[in-house]
Amino acid sequence: DEANDVTLQLQWVTQSQFAGYYVALENGYYEAEGLNVTILPGGPDIAPPQVLAGGGADAMLNWMPSALAARERGLPVVNIAQPFKTSGLMLTCWKDTGIESVEDFRGKTIGVWFFGNEYPFLSWMSQAGIPTDGSEDGVEVLRQGFNVDPLLNREADCISTMTYNEYGQVLDAGVSEDELVTFKYEDQGVATLEDGIYVLEENLEDPVFVDKMVRFVRASMEGWKWAEANPEAAAGIVLDYDETGAQGEAAQIRMMGEVAKLTAGSDGSLDPADFQRTVDTLLAGGSDPVISQQPEGAWTSVITDQALN
Amino acid sequence: MKSLLPVLSVVGAILLFWVVSVVPMNMHLTADLAQRQDVAVTPDTPVARQDYSGIGLALRNTHLFGMTYTLDRPRLPSPHQVAVEMWETIALRSVTSRRSLVYHGWVTLSATLLGFAIGTGLGILLAVGIVYNRAMDMSVMPWAIASQTIPILALAPMIIVMLGSIGIQGLFPKAVISAYLSFFPVVVGMVKGLRSPDAMQLDLLRTYSASPNQGFWKLRLPASVPYLFASLKIGISASLVGAIVAELPTGARAGFGARMLVGDQYGQPMVTWAALFAAALTAAALVGLFSLIERWTLRRMGMQAT
Amino acid sequence: MTGTAIISALAVWGAGWFVNARLANSDAAQSRLVKLLIPVIFGLTILIMWELLVRLLEVSPVILPPPTMIAERFANELPTLWADFEQTIIKGAMTGYIIGMVAAFAVAILADRSDFLTRGILPVGGFMAALPIVGTAPIFVRWLGSDWHSKAAVVAVMVFFPILVNTVAGLRDTTVMQRDLMRTYGAGYWPTLFKLRLPAAMPFIFNGLKIATTLALIGAIVAEFFGSPTVGMGFRISTSVGRLALDMVWAEIVVAAIAGSALYGLVAWIEGRVTFWHPSQHK
Amino acid sequence: MAVILANSLNLTFQTNDGPVHALKDVNLEINKGDFVSFIGPSGCGKTTFLRCIAGLETPTGGDISVNGMTPDEARMARAYGYVFQAAGLYPWRTIGGNIKLPLEIMGFSKAEQNERVGRVLELVDLAGFEKKFPWQLSGGMQQRASIARALAFDADILLMDEPFGALDEIVRDHLNEQLLQLWARTEKTIGFVTHSIPEAVYLSTKIVVMSPRPGRITDVIDSPLPKERPLDIRDSAEFIAVAHRVRDGLRAGHVDV
Amino acid sequence: MAVILANSLNLTFQTNDGPVHALKDVNLEINKGDFVSFIGPSGCGKTTFLRCIAGLETPTGGDISVNGMTPDEARMARAYGYVFQAAGLYPWRTIGGNIKLPLEIMGFSKAEQNERVGRVLELVDLAGFEKKFPWQLSGGMQQRASIARALAFDADILLMDEPFGALDEIVRDHLNEQLLQLWARTEKTIGFVTHSIPEAVYLSTKIVVMSPRPGRITDVIDSPLPKERPLDIRDSAEFIAVAHRVRDGLRAGHVDV
Numbered sequence A: 001d002e003a004n005d006v007t008l009q010l011q012w013v014t015q016s017q018f019a020g021y022y023v024a025l026e027n028g029y030y031e032a033e034g035l036n037v038t039i040l041p042g043g044p045d046i047a048p049p050q051v052l053a054g055g056g057a058d059a060m061l062n063w064m065p066s067a068l069a070a071r072e073r074g075l076p077v078v079n080i081a082q083p084f085k086t087s088g089l090m091l092t093c094w095k096d097t098g099i100e101s102v103e104d105f106r107g108k109t110i111g112v113w114f115f116g117n118e119y120p121f122l123s124w125m126s127q128a129g130i131p132t133d134g135s136e137d138g139v140e141v142l143r144q145g146f147n148v149d150p151l152l153n154r155e156a157d158c159i160s161t162m163t164y165n166e167y168g169q170v171l172d173a174g175v176s177e178d179e180l181v182t183f184k185y186e187d188q189g190v191a192t193l194e195d196g197i198y199v200l201e202e203n204l205e206d207p208v209f210v211d212k213m214v215r216f217v218r219a220s221m222e223g224w225k226w227a228e229a230n231p232e233a234a235a236g237i238v239l240d241y242d243e244t245g246a247q248g249e250a251a252q253i254r255m256m257g258e259v260a261k262l263t264a265g266s267d268g269s270l271d272p273a274d275f276q277r278t279v280d281t282l283l284a285g286g287s288d289p290v291i292s293q294q295p296e297g298a299w300t301s302v303i304t305d306q307a308l309n
Numbered sequence B: 001m002k003s004l005l006p007v008l009s010v011v012g013a014i015l016l017f018w019v020v021s022v023v024p025m026n027m028h029l030t031a032d033l034a035q036r037q038d039v040a041v042t043p044d045t046p047v048a049r050q051d052y053s054g055i056g057l058a059l060r061n062t063h064l065f066g067m068t069y070t071l072d073r074p075r076l077p078s079p080h081q082v083a084v085e086m087w088e089t090i091a092l093r094s095v096t097s098r099r100s101l102v103y104h105g106w107v108t109l110s111a112t113l114l115g116f117a118i119g120t121g122l123g124i125l126l127a128v129g130i131v132y133n134r135a136m137d138m139s140v141m142p143w144a145i146a147s148q149t150i151p152i153l154a155l156a157p158m159i160i161v162m163l164g165s166i167g168i169q170g171l172f173p174k175a176v177i178s179a180y181l182s183f184f185p186v187v188v189g190m191v192k193g194l195r196s197p198d199a200m201q202l203d204l205l206r207t208y209s210a211s212p213n214q215g216f217w218k219l220r221l222p223a224s225v226p227y228l229f230a231s232l233k234i235g236i237s238a239s240l241v242g243a244i245v246a247e248l249p250t251g252a253r254a255g256f257g258a259r260m261l262v263g264d265q266y267g268q269p270m271v272t273w274a275a276l277f278a279a280a281l282t283a284a285a286l287v288g289l290f291s292l293i294e295r296w297t298l299r300r301m302g303m304q305a306t
Numbered sequence C: 001m002t003g004t005a006i007i008s009a010l011a012v013w014g015a016g017w018f019v020n021a022r023l024a025n026s027d028a029a030q031s032r033l034v035k036l037l038i039p040v041i042f043g044l045t046i047l048i049m050w051e052l053l054v055r056l057l058e059v060s061p062v063i064l065p066p067p068t069m070i071a072e073r074f075a076n077e078l079p080t081l082w083a084d085f086e087q088t089i090i091k092g093a094m095t096g097y098i099i100g101m102v103a104a105f106a107v108a109i110l111a112d113r114s115d116f117l118t119r120g121i122l123p124v125g126g127f128m129a130a131l132p133i134v135g136t137a138p139i140f141v142r143w144l145g146s147d148w149h150s151k152a153a154v155v156a157v158m159v160f161f162p163i164l165v166n167t168v169a170g171l172r173d174t175t176v177m178q179r180d181l182m183r184t185y186g187a188g189y190w191p192t193l194f195k196l197r198l199p200a201a202m203p204f205i206f207n208g209l210k211i212a213t214t215l216a217l218i219g220a221i222v223a224e225f226f227g228s229p230t231v232g233m234g235f236r237i238s239t240s241v242g243r244l245a246l247d248m249v250w251a252e253i254v255v256a257a258i259a260g261s262a263l264y265g266l267v268a269w270i271e272g273r274v275t276f277w278h279p280s281q282h283k
Numbered sequence D, E: 001m002a003v004i005l006a007n008s009l010n011l012t013f014q015t016n017d018g019p020v021h022a023l024k025d026v027n028l029e030i031n032k033g034d035f036v037s038f039i040g041p042s043g044c045g046k047t048t049f050l051r052c053i054a055g056l057e058t059p060t061g062g063d064i065s066v067n068g069m070t071p072d073e074a075r076m077a078r079a080y081g082y083v084f085q086a087a088g089l090y091p092w093r094t095i096g097g098n099i100k101l102p103l104e105i106m107g108f109s110k111a112e113q114n115e116r117v118g119r120v121l122e123l124v125d126l127a128g129f130e131k132k133f134p135w136q137l138s139g140g141m142q143q144r145a146s147i148a149r150a151l152a153f154d155a156d157i158l159l160m161d162e163p164f165g166a167l168d169e170i171v172r173d174h175l176n177e178q179l180l181q182l183w184a185r186t187e188k189t190i191g192f193v194t195h196s197i198p199e200a201v202y203l204s205t206k207i208v209v210m211s212p213r214p215g216r217i218t219d220v221i222d223s224p225l226p227k228e229r230p231l232d233i234r235d236s237a238e239f240i241a242v243a244h245r246v247r248d249g250l251r252a253g254h255v256d257v
C-alpha cells in the first residue's frame, strides 16, 4: 500500500557500497518500521534521477554533483539523508609516469567516469587551471569503462577509482601499492558528497510520504551501523542479494571494510558545512560550471530530524 | 553429418590461432607480474616494455610463455580457461544456483522468447498491412529502416524508464527491446513472402472470384512460409541480442548480459567469456531448433524434396 | 486532460492517414515527389502527435522531450554533433565497414574455392555472428584501446558475417547452364569468377551490404558505451543521459537515423546501378 | 447461340515506352459448344484476349459479353475454368488439394469435393496420384492436373492458354486426343491458345488467326473437319489445306522475323 | 572421316531413388559435315549424350572420341560451340558483350572481337541490337543471340540442345532455314536435339531416335532428302515417309503416356 511501500533506486549493481540497505532489508529493520522496501539495482545505463522523475522509484542514491545538476535542469530533487560522510573517489596513477602532483597531470591521459560522475573531476581540473579539452598543456580525458583495464594496459596514466572497489581491483591484478600514486579528492580539498538519499521535492509536501521516508531513513541508518560493526556478515548479506552470482566474497568483504570508513562519521544527517563545501567546489569551477548558482532547498533536515531524535 | 569434419577442421584452426595468440596478447601483463615475482624480464621496466609489441616482447621472453596461459585476469584467456569456467558454471552447479549459467540462460531466454513472440506477431501484422494497404506500404517502410539505425542501447534505458513510470517492470521491458530488434527481419521477410505468389497464382484465384480473405489464407500465407522461417531464424538471434542488451539498463540483475557486465567490472574475464560463448551457443541452438521446425513443416507442406 | 490529449493525437493521426491514403491511391502515386512525400507526411504526423502528447500530458523533458526542443538542440549543437559524427560514423563505422567487407569478400572467395571450407566456415561464422555485441565490445576496447580503432573492429566483426554469407550464397547462385557455358569455352577458375560468378552474385552481395549498413552504425555507437575518448555519438548519448540532457540524446539519435538511412540509401542506389539487369530492378 | 460476343474490342496498355495496342477492333462471336483456337505470333494479343473474356483484364474500348453478362459478372458467377500456360499448381498442396482449391473457395461440401476430385483425376488419367505433391510428378502430369483443377467445378466455359506448350510431341498428341474426347462428351465451350498449327487445326471448330502491332484478328477459319477426329486425320488433304491457310495467314502477319 | 565416335557408351546417375541409366550401350559415328538430329521422348538421354560429347558429363562406361581426342581435351581445345535449350544470356552483359564473352576468354584481340561480333550479329539478323540488354529483346531474338554467341569463335562442331523449343512456329521455320544455310556454307558438324519431328526431318542428314529407361538409340535414319531444302519440301512424299518412320520409332519407345 501507498503509505508503506518504498522503492529505492541504487546507482550501480549490487555490491557492498549499498550494504546498509540490504542489511536493513535482510535483518528486518524495514519490516520493523512497517515498510515494504524494494531495492532496484543500477547499471551502466541507469540514470537514477531519470527513474525518479519517471516515478519508477520513491528514493534514489546519487552523488551530490549529479543531483544538483539535475536540479538545475529542472528536476527538483532534494537530499533527505547523507549516510556517506567522506568521499571515496580518487585518481590512481602509475608512479613510473613521473606524476607526483596535480601539475604533473598536464599532457597525461586520465580515465574519468562520465554519466553524471564527471562533475567532481571537471571542477577539480578547472580549479587547478588545467584544461580538459585535449589542448597542449591540458589533460587528455578518456571516458573510462567499468573496469580498470585502461590503467593495467597503460592506455591511461591515471584512472578514476573508488577506494572501496576499483582500487582494490588494481591491487588484485597483482600491482603493489608502491607502484602507484593516488590522489584522493578528499585530500585535494575538492571532495563532493557521494551516495546521498534523494527524493522529489513535490513529494515532501505529502505528510504520508514524509512519514514513510522518516521510517525508511531510520531503518537504513540502523542497517548501516550494523554493517559497519559486522563487515563480514554484511558482505555476506550483499552476496545473498547478488543475483548475478559473479561477485567474489573477498572483494565484497574488503569493499565493506572500506565503505565503513566512509560512512563512519555520519549518523545520516547532512552536515551543512559538507554541503557548502560541495557547492563551493562545484561553483569554483570556472569554465565548465556544473551548477551556475547557489542551490536553494537542495537538501532538507526534516526527515533526519524526525528519524534521529 | 557431412559438415562435421569441415566444421571441426575450421574450429580446430581457430582454436590453434587462439592458443598461439594468447602468448603475445598476454605478454605485457605477464611480464609485469613476473617482474614483481623477481623473475628476470627484458626490458626491465614497464615503461620500456610499452615500446614493444606483444610479439616482440614474447620473442625476448620465451621463458614466460607458460605463464601467459595461467593468468587470473588475462587480456585473452586461453581456450582451456574458458572451457573450465563453462564446465564449472554449466555442468557442476545446480541449475537453480545463481552461479549457474543455466540459470542465467533461462533468465535471458524467457525475455528472448516473450520478445520474439511479440516481435514476430507485430512483424507479421505490419507485413500484412504493408501488403494489403498501399498507403501503409509507402509510408512505413522507410521508417522501419530508419528505426533499425537507432542504437538500441541508447533507446533501451528510455524505454525502461517509460515503462517503469507506468509501473511495468521485470520481464516485459526486456521483451519489448527484444521485440524491437526482431520485428524488422520478420517484416522484411514476410512482405517478400506475402508478395511471392506470381501473377498467375493470383489470377487463378481471380478466376474463382475468391475473396481477399481466401486469397490470404489459401495463397499468400502458405506461399510465405519459407520466407517466414528464414526471417524467424534471423529474428530469434536478434531477439537474444536484444534481451542481453536490455539486461544492462534493467539493473543488470541476472542473465547473460548481467554476467558479461559484472565479469567485466570486477576483472573476471572468464565470467565474461563464458557468458559470451554460452549466449552464442544458445543462439545457435535456437536457430538450429527453428531449422528443424522449418524442415519438418516444409516437408509436411510438400515444399521441400526428400 | 488525458482525454483531450488522446483525442487530439488521434485526430492528427486520422488527418495524416487520410492525406496519405488519398495520395497513395491517386494517379500521381507513381511520381517521384509523391513517393517521397508520403513517408514524410507519415513522419510529420508522428512528430506532431508526439509533440501534442508530450505537451498536453506534461511529460517531463527529462523522460521524453518534445520534438521542437530536440530540433532546437540539434540546431544549436551542430559543431558538437558534427564532431561526434566524424568520430563515430566516419572513423569508427566506415573504417570497420570497409575492413569487414574486404575481409568477408576475401574469405568468401577463399571458402568458395573448396566445398570443404564452405561447409566449415559457414556454421562457425554463424556461431560467431551470434556473439552479442554487449560481450564483444568490452573485449575489443580492452585489446585495441578506447579510440575509434576498437569501434572499427567491433563493426568489422559485426558486418563480416552477413556479407560473407550473402557473398558465398551469391557466388553459388549461377545456373548449371551458365556454368556449363563457361566450361564449353574451357574457361578456368578466374575467368569464371570474374565474368560469371561475381556479376551473378551482385544482388546477393548488395543484400548483405544493406543489412550491414544498419549493423555498422549500431556497432560503432554501442561500442563507445564501453570506453571512448570524450567525443563520439555513443559517448555523447551516454553522457547526456547521465546529465539528463535527453534533448541532446535525441539529437544524436536523429543524426544516427539520418546517417543510417543515407548510407542505406547510398548502398541501395549503387545496387541499382550495378544490378540494373536483375528482374527486381525493372518494373 | 452466342456465348461470347466481342464488339470492336480495344485494349491499350500504358507502359514506360509509350502505349502498347494489345487489341485493336476485335470482333468475334463464339457459340455454345465451339472449340475455338487462337493462333498467332508472340505478342499478338492471344493471352490478352483470353484474359478479357475471363474478366482478368479490362478493355479500354468496345464491349464484350459472356452469357449475356459482363465478363466480371460472369467471373463472379464462376462461369470459367482457366488453364494457364504453366501448370501453376500450388506446391504446398497435394494434387488432390490443388484440385480441391476452387471447390473449397466455392463452398462445395467435403463429400462433394472428394467425389469430384476422384472423378476429374480419372478423367485426366491421374487416378492414384491424389496424395502426391506436384514436384513428384512429371511436367506432363502436372499439366494434366492443372486441367483437372479447371474441370473440377464444371464451368461451362474452359479457357486454356497454351496448356501444352511445354510438353513433348508425343505426350501432346495424347493430351490433344483426350481433350477432344472430353469436349465431345461435355459440350463445353473451349477457348484455346496455341503456337502450333497442327494442334490448332486438329482440335478446333474455329481457328482465329491473329497478328501483332496492333494486336488484331486477321482471319477466322471455320474448320471443315468432322467432329470425330482420329490422330491420322492430320495426314488428310483437308487437314493440310486448312493448315496451309493458317500458315499463310500467320506469315502475312509476320513481317519482322 | 569420323568426327565423333561413341563406342558402347554407358552413363548411370546415382540418385536418391537409386541409379538412373541415362545412356545404355550407345554406339554412334558422326562424320565431318553431318547434321545429326537427336529425337526422343523426355528423359531418353538426348541432353546427356550431347553433354558427353561436349565433355560436360563423364561416361561411366565405354568410350567416346572427338576429333581423335577425349571430349575433355577437345573442350580445352575449344572444339565446340554449344547452344543450350534456353538462351542463357548473361543479363548483365549487352548482346554484344554476351557474344564477346567467349572471345574474351579465348584471348581474341579487341579489334578481332568487334569484327566477329558484327559478323555473327549480321548472320542471325540482329545487326543494330548490339547495345541492347537481353531482357530488352523477345525470346526469339535472345535465342538467336545465343546462337550467334556459339558461332562467334568458329568451332568446327556445333552442339544445339533444343535451341528453338521456346519459339513459335513461324519464327522457328525461319531459323531452321537460316541454320541450314549456315551449315551449307560453313560445313560445320552439327548435333541437334529436338522434340519436333518435322524439324528433325527437315534439318538433318542423320536422325537418331532414342528411347528412355534405359536411354538408348532405337533407330538411326540416314535422310534421303537432298542437301538443298526449300521449306515446302515438308509436303513432299519422301519427307512424309521419313516423318512416319520417326513417329513410329518414337511411339514404340513411348509406352507410358
Ligand SMILES: Nc1ncnc2c1ncn2[C@@H]1O[C@H](COP(=O)(O)OP(=O)(O)OP(=O)(O)O)[C@@H](O)[C@H]1O
Pocket (backbone or CB within 6 Å): D013, D014, D015, D020, D021, D022, D040, D041, D042, D043, D044, D045, D046, D047, D048, D049, D215
Ligand atoms: N500487363 C501488361 N503491361 C503492358 N504490356 C502488356 C501487358 N500484358 C501484355 N502486354 C503487351 O501486349 C501485347 C500482347 O501481349 P499478349 O501477352 O496478349 O501476347 P500473346 O499473343 O499472348 O503472346 P505470347 O505468344 O508470347 O504469349 C504484347 O506486346 C505485350 O508486350
Ligand SMILES: Nc1ncnc2c1ncn2[C@@H]1O[C@H](COP(=O)(O)OP(=O)(O)OP(=O)(O)O)[C@@H](O)[C@H]1O
Pocket (backbone or CB within 6 Å): E013, E014, E015, E020, E021, E022, E040, E041, E042, E043, E044, E045, E046, E047, E048, E049, E215
Ligand atoms: N544430373 C543428373 N542427376 C541425376 N539424373 C539425371 C541427371 N541428369 C539427367 N538425369 C536423368 O537422366 C535421364 C536422361 O536425362 P536427359 O536430360 O538426358 O533427358 P532428355 O532426353 O534430354 O530429356 P528432355 O527432353 O526432357 O530434355 C533422365 O531420367 C534424367 O532424369
Ligand SMILES: Cc1ncc(C[n+]2csc(CCO)c2C)c(N)n1
Pocket (backbone or CB within 6 Å): A011, A012, A017, A043, A044, A045, A113, A114, A115, A117, A162, A165, A166
Ligand atoms: C555509466 C556509469 N559510469 C560510472 C558510474 C559511476 N559510479 C557510481 S558508483 C560506481 C561504482 C563504483 O564501484 C560507479 C562506477 C555510473 N554509475 N554509471
Ligand SMILES: [Mg+2]
Pocket (backbone or CB within 6 Å): D046, D047, D048, D161
Ligand atoms: Mg500469351
Ligand SMILES: [Mg+2]
Pocket (backbone or CB within 6 Å): E046, E047, E048, E161
Ligand atoms: Mg534435354
